[in-house]
Amino acid sequence: MTTEIQTETTEAQTTRGKVYVIDRGRTKLRAGQGLLTGLEVVFRHFRDALTRKLEKPSQQTGVFTVQYPEERLKLPEAFRNFPILLYDDETGQELCTSCFQCQRICPPQVIHMTQARDPATGKPVPAVAEFLIEYDACMSCGLCAEVCPFDAIKMDHEFEYSTDVHGGLTLNKEALNRPISYYEKIAPTFWAEVKDSAMKKLQGNMKRRPDLIGVAPQMVEKIRAQRAAAAAQAPSPTPATPEAAPADKAARLAAARARAAEKAAEATPEPAPDSAPIDKAARLAAIRAANAAKKAEGAADEVAAPATDSAPTDKAARLAAIRAANAAKKAAAEGAPAAGSADFASTPSDAAPAADAAPPASGMPADKAARLAAIRAADAAKKAAAEGAAPASDAAPPASGMPADKAARLAAIRAANAAKKAAAQRDGSEE
Amino acid sequence: MTDILRSWIGGALPDWLIVLIAYLLVTTIVLFYAVGNFIMMVWAERRVVARMQDRLGPNRVGPAGLLQPIADAVKMFTKEDIVPRNADRWVHLLAPIVALAPVAMMLAVIPWGRGWEPVDLNVALLYMVAVSAVSGVGLMMAGWGSNNKFALLGAMRAVAQLVSYEIPAVTALLTVVILAGGMSLLELPYMQAGVPIMGATILCGDPAGCSPLLYSTITSFPGSPNEPVQALDLGLGWWVFTPVGFLGFLVFFIAALAEGERTPFDIPEADSEIVAGYMTEYSGMKFATFYIAQYILNFALSALAATAFLGGWQGPGVAALANMGGPWVHVAAALSAFYLLAKIWILFFVMIWLRGAFPRLRVDQLMDFAWKLLLPLALVNIVSASLMVGLTQWTSAQWGGLISLDGFAPWQRQLIAVLVTAIINIAAAYWILAINQRPKQVEWDEEELIAAS
Ligand code: SF4
Ligand code: SF4
Numbered sequence: 001m002t003t004e005i006q007t008e009t010t011e012a013q014t015t016r017g018k019v020y021v022i023d024r025g026r027t028k029l030r031a032g033q034g035l036l037t038g039l040e041v042v043f044r045h046f047r048d049a050l051t052r053k054l055e056k057p058s059q060q061t062g063v064f065t066v067q068y069p070e071e072r073l074k075l076p077e078a079f080r081n082f083p084i085l086l087y088d089d090e091t092g093q094e095l096c097t098s099c100f101q102c103q104r105i106c107p108p109q110v111i112h113m114t115q116a117r118d119p120a121t122g123k124p125v126p127a128v129a130e131f132l133i134e135y136d137a138c139m140s141c142g143l144c145a146e147v148c149p150f151d152a153i154k155m156d157h158e159f160e161y162s163t164d165v166h167g168g169l170t171l172n173k174e175a176l177n178r179p180i181s182y183y184e185k186i187a188p189t190f191w192a193e194v195k196d197s198a199m200k201k202l203q204g205n206m207k208r209r210p211d212l213i214g215v216a217p218q219m220v221e222k223i224r225a226q227r228a229a230a231a232a233q234a235p236s237p238t239p240a241t242p243e244a245a246p247a248d249k250a251a252r253l254a255a256a257r258a259r260a261a262e263k264a265a266e267a268t269p270e271p272a273p274d275s276a277p278i279d280k281a282a283r284l285a286a287i288r289a290a291n292a293a294k295k296a297e298g299a300a301d302e303v304a305a306p307a308t309d310s311a312p313t314d315k316a317a318r319l320a321a322i323r324a325a326n327a328a329k330k331a332a333a334e335g336a337p338a339a340g341s342a343d344f345a346s347t348p349s350d351a352a353p354a355a356d357a358a359p360p361a362s363g364m365p366a367d368k369a370a371r372l373a374a375i376r377a378a379d380a381a382k383k384a385a386a387e388g389a390a391p392a393s394d395a396a397p398p399a400s401g402m403p404a405d406k407a408a409r410l411a412a413i414r415a416a417n418a419a420k421k422a423a424a425q426r427d428g429s430e431e
Numbered sequence: 432m433t434d435i436l437r438s439w440i441g442g443a444l445p446d447w448l449i450v451l452i453a454y455l456l457v458t459t460i461v462l463f464y465a466v467g468n469f470i471m472m473v474w475a476e477r478r479v480v481a482r483m484q485d486r487l488g489p490n491r492v493g494p495a496g497l498l499q500p501i502a503d504a505v506k507m508f509t510k511e512d513i514v515p516r517n518a519d520r521w522v523h524l525l526a527p528i529v530a531l532a533p534v535a536m537m538l539a540v541i542p543w544g545r546g547w548e549p550v551d552l553n554v555a556l557l558y559m560v561a562v563s564a565v566s567g568v569g570l571m572m573a574g575w576g577s578n579n580k581f582a583l584l585g586a587m588r589a590v591a592q593l594v595s596y597e598i599p600a601v602t603a604l605l606t607v608v609i610l611a612g613g614m615s616l617l618e619l620p621y622m623q624a625g626v627p628i629m630g631a632t633i634l635c636g637d638p639a640g641c642s643p644l645l646y647s648t649i650t651s652f653p654g655s656p657n658e659p660v661q662a663l664d665l666g667l668g669w670w671v672f673t674p675v676g677f678l679g680f681l682v683f684f685i686a687a688l689a690e691g692e693r694t695p696f697d698i699p700e701a702d703s704e705i706v707a708g709y710m711t712e713y714s715g716m717k718f719a720t721f722y723i724a725q726y727i728l729n730f731a732l733s734a735l736a737a738t739a740f741l742g743g744w745q746g747p748g749v750a751a752l753a754n755m756g757g758p759w760v761h762v763a764a765a766l767s768a769f770y771l772l773a774k775i776w777i778l779f780f781v782m783i784w785l786r787g788a789f790p791r792l793r794v795d796q797l798m799d800f801a802w803k804l805l806l807p808l809a810l811v812n813i814v815s816a817s818l819m820v821g822l823t824q825w826t827s828a829q830w831g832g833l834i835s836l837d838g839f840a841p842w843q844r845q846l847i848a849v850l851v852t853a854i855i856n857i858a859a860a861y862w863i864l865a866i867n868q869r870p871k872q873v874e875w876d877e878e879e880l881i882a883a884s
Contacts, residue, residue, distance in 0.1 A: 032864070035789070042483050042788040049482035065487040 011058045020058055077187040080142045080155030082135050083111075085176040086183055088199075092219030093206050094177065095152035095198060097126035102144035102153050110134040111144060116213045126205040127214030131176060135161060136169035150205075151198035157186045174217040457549050461538050468775075469726045470500040475776075476783050483787035510715035515578055518712065522576030527713070527720035530569025533562045534724050537731040542617050544744050544768030545753060546760075555616035556608060559735055560601050563690065566724065567593040570699065570709050573721070577712035585708020588794065589699030592689055595801045596696075600686035602809035606679035607739045609816040610670060616735075620743030620767075624750060625668025628849060632823075632841040635661035647750040664750045666770075669742035674853040675819050678812045678860070680740035682805050684778070687732040689801070692725060694786035698797060729782065730775065737774035746770035803867055811859040815852040822848035 012019045048061035055062070066073055083102075087094040098115040116129040145155045156178070161169065184191045206214070215223050436453045437446075444452075474489070474497060481488030489496035514523055540555040542548040552558055567590050574586020608614055611622055624647065625631030635641035647664040670676030689696035700708035710721050737743060744767030752763035792800065823844045827835035836844050 038788040039784060042784060045485055046479065046483045046784070046787070049485050054485060062485060063482070063487055064485050067487070067490075 022060070075157045075186075077190055079157050080145070081140055081159040082138055082156050082161070083133060083142075083144050083153045083176070084156040084178045084183075085131060085173065086152055086154060086180050087177050087216035087219065088202060089179045089181050091206065092215040092223045093202060093209070094127065094173075094214055094216050095150050095180075095202050096128045096131065096148075097150050097152070097201075097205050098124075098128035098131075099126075099149060101147045101149060105143045105147045106138075107141060107143065108137050108139055110137045116209075118210050118213070120210070125209050125213055127209050128173065129213075131173040132170060133176060134170045136166065150201050151194045154183050154187070154190075177216045177218060458539075461543070461549055462535060464543070465535070465538055465727050465730060466723070468730050468772075469723055472726050472730065472779060473500045473503070473722075475779070476786075479780065479783045480787050483784070504719070507716055507719040510718075512715045512717065513712075515712050517578045519576040519578065522572050523712070524717075526569050526573035526576055526709075527717045527724070528569070529572055530566050531720050531724040531727070533565040533569075534728045534731060536562050537735075538727070540616050541731065541734045541738060542620060542743055543734075543771060545620070545749055545764045547744075547764055547768060548617050551615070551617045554614045556604055556614040556739075559616070559731075560597070560604065563728070563731075564593070564597060566728065569724070573713070574709040577709070579712050581705040581707075582709050582711045584705050585699045585711065588705075589692070589709055591794075592692075592696065592698055592797060595798060596686045596689035596805075599682050599801055599805035599809045600690060602806065602813065603679045603683035603686065604739060606675055606809075606812050606816040607670070609813065609820055610675065612820075616738055616743075619738050620745045623669045623742040623745045624662070624664045624666060626663055626665050627667050627669070627672040629842055629845050630668040630673070631662040631664060632845040633663040634841060635663070645751070647754055666742070666746045666749050669740065669745065671740045671742075673819070673849055674856045675812060675815045676740050678808060678815070678856050680736065682809045682812065683740065684736050684781075685805060686801075687729075687736055688782065688785065689797070691729040691732050691782075693729065693782050695789040695792050696797060697791055698794060729779065733775040733778040733782075734771065736778060737771060741774045741778075742770075743774075744768060744771040799867075804863060807863050808860060811863075812856065815855050818855070819848045819852050822851060 010021045012021065045061050049063045052062040054064040085094060085096055096113075098113055100113070100115075103109075103111040103113060110133055112132040114129040114131075115124045116127040117123060118125050140155070142155050144153050163169065180191070212220055212224060436449050436456075440449070477499070478488040478490075478496065489499040492498040492502045514520060537559055539550045540548070540552050540558055570589040570593075571586045574582045574584075574589070577583070607619065611619055623630075626633060635646045641661050645663060645665075646661045671680045692699055700710060705711070710718055713721060746767065749763050749767045749770065752759045752766060821830070822834075822836065823841070825836075836847070839847070
């Protein structure tokens with residue numbers, strides 16, 4: 001009575017992928033035959049489920065259960081769960097440049113990061129200092145991975161994150177970091193597509209990362225050891241000496257700029273001491289900057305002189321810069337009596353700027369010190385102009401990546417700008 | 432059991448105490464047997480239906496998930512027992528008991544093996560039917576006492592279903608009563624000895640040369656109720672192999688599905704429509720009691736169907752072992768108990784199979800099915816059964832000289848009876864199916880209609 005049903009599934013390859021054609025047997029059934037056909041189908045499923053697993057899509061019967069913890073399906077490459085950060089296997093350098101694209105696009109706003117800064121200059125570098133993702137609120141949309149221009153953030157295949165520790169689902173950079181080789185393993189074709197451009201970009205970014213910044217935390221020790229070993233083997237090429245000459249020049253230039261700034265601040269113009277000895281030139285420039293600012297305030301200017309006298313050359317330059325900074329600040333903070341400002345600056349137990357400036361003093365070569373001092377002056381002046389009170393707090397331990405003369409020049413420019421601003425503000429407030 | 436106990440501790444205890452202990456023991460054994468089967472059925476149902484749906488089913492607790500029912504039981508025991516505030520407290524409490532008790536009572540009269548029957552009741556079939564109807568009261572109590580519209584709806588459906596399906600079920604059982612000439616369940620398996628279709632009608636020509644392994648003494652086979660004969664006995668003379676028994680079995684089994692509330696007749700608890708029907712407001716062990724009642728009812732009905740139509744404990748080898756005498760009788764009893772159990776489980780498998788294959792009927796379809804299909808078939812079957820008895824057993828005096836089959840051998844009479852009833856049953860089945868077909872859709876010719884008007 002049962003109709004013989006030849007349930008055949010044929011597989012055909014078309015241009016748009018595989019097509020499965022299922023023969024459903026007879027469709028016209030007489031009274032009761034439908035019931036029996038149904039029983040037959042169910043029995044076939046029962047019988048086959050006892051003997052085999054469902055392996056191909058063209059198979060209609062067989063157990064399709066995957067006994068999850070023991071058996072796992074192979075995840076497709078495009079499977080995405082939570083994002084991870086990649087770092088280079090050899091150099092340990094992270095691909096992330098802290099460009100904030102992922103943070104901006106993340107719909108639930110679960111990505112947070114801090115950009116790394118060069119401790120010497122305080123300037124941001126293309127690396128990330130800390131990176132947090134709240135996995136518990138991440139919705140696995142994958143937008144972060146899609147938007148990342150450096151292919152630094154990718155979607156992971158790991159999905160077993162069940163925990164009773166809620167906070168444990170906020171992962172920091174160290175927990176997020178995976179070597180590229182890991183990603184290559186889970187998504188080989190995807191990585192192959194972007195590999196070249198990503199590595200090229202990484203090479204470029206590595207050049208702008210001083211010291212160990214940008215190295216994955218778990219790799220820091222290894223890389224440091226590697227570098228130490230490399231340094232011990234290769235004879236050190238003494239990179240500091242050839243830069244000495246340009247540094248002097250730079251100091252002079254800085255002084256010139258400072259002078260210009262001074263003029264802009266409508267101080268009494270003084271001839272530029274071009275003929276002065278190199279160290280002195282830097283010092284002088286700073287002093288002038290300070291003076292200019294001070295004059296704008298109409299305060300005592302004689303204090304600068306003793307300070308310069310007592311200090312050794314390079315130190316003096318630094319000090320002068322500090323003074324310049326302080327003076328500029330004071331200038332901005334209207335109404336404050338500027339008389340004691342110079343003394344303030346020279347005493348170590350003083351307000352923040354002085355304290356900040358003190359540490360880097362000792363072991364530095366002259367030009368470097370000058371540079372630093374100028375930077376500080378600039379910062380302080382800027383801040384003063386902007387807010388009027390807050391001390392510059394960004395000063396960090398000395399950095400070594402940049403050529404000294406360039407830095408010094410830059411610093412001087414900043415000092416000049418700051419002074420100008422201070423003056424402008426002052427003018428405005430007087431009027 | 433009583434005899435065994437008497438022989439062991441006959442002198443030590445008063446006789447009434449021995450009888451009491453014996454029956455308590457038997458009751459305990461039967462209840463444990465049923466509950467053990469219930470546990471296995473729950474497990475098997477889940478596993479089997481899972482395979483039918485290409486899954487694995489519970490396989491974590493214990494080997495192959497065998498301990499899953501135990502885990503479920505623990506869960507049930509630790510569940511909070513909730514009674515709705517406006518429920519009728521006592522009715523709510525008593526309902527599961529009223530539902531389970533009659534079901535448990537049904538087990539008392541089933542012959543579980545050759546010589547293993549708890550009670551020999553000469554109206555066992557009537558008892559079964561009557562007692563199983565009581566559990567409907569329990570369902571109604573549950574629905575009414577819960578003070579819940581879904582529960583009440585479920586109970587109404589349950590009662591309507593039970594009442595309408597009782598009729599085809601009883602009518603189908605009537606066939607058995609006619610064939611057996613009595614209502615005793617104990618006798619039924621003995622009557623279903625012999626070979627398929629022919630029953631115990633192939634007699635031994637030479638009483639000396641017949642091996643006791645193939646032939647056994649049939650005392651109460653339809654051909655000759657009084658004088659014992661030697662007949663070929665393979666233990667396969669089940670009534671289901673005759674047209675009458677086949678139709679009766681079909682009708683009874685379908686009606687049993689409805690009485691046991693199995694899919695496709697699980698309308699009373701249709702979980703996709705009315706939550707869980709009359710069980711909606713039950714939790715914990717009370718819910719489990721309903722659950723047990725339902726499965727044991729299925730178990731008992733399967734046992735009844737097997738006994739009435741599938742030969743009960745009858746099977747190849749049982750008679751031969753029994754004929755060998757001595758300790759082999761006990762082996763025969765064990766084998767026969769196994770046969771019955773196997774039949775029950777095959778029927779239960781069919782129940783699961785149906786559940787895996789068919790969707791739930793609508794209420795109107797349910798009623799149609801019972802009243803328009805099953806009942807007429809069962810009624811026709813009664814006629815067939817009567818003819819069967821008449822053709823195989825009646826003397827020409829009983830026929831009043833209308834038909835005289837006295838000169839034929841039993842197997843010839845049996846063959847005639849089978850052919851006649853087969854023709855009647857097949858014709859009736861065709862006819863009833865045909866008149867149950869939906870009327871043909873009339874194609875109205877619009878033009879003609881307009882012209883006519
Ligand atoms: S996957 Fe989506 S939600 Fe998750 S961190 Fe990335 S952008 Fe945010
Ligand atoms: S992960 Fe990519 S997008 Fe996000 S900050 Fe890093 S480089 Fe930018």
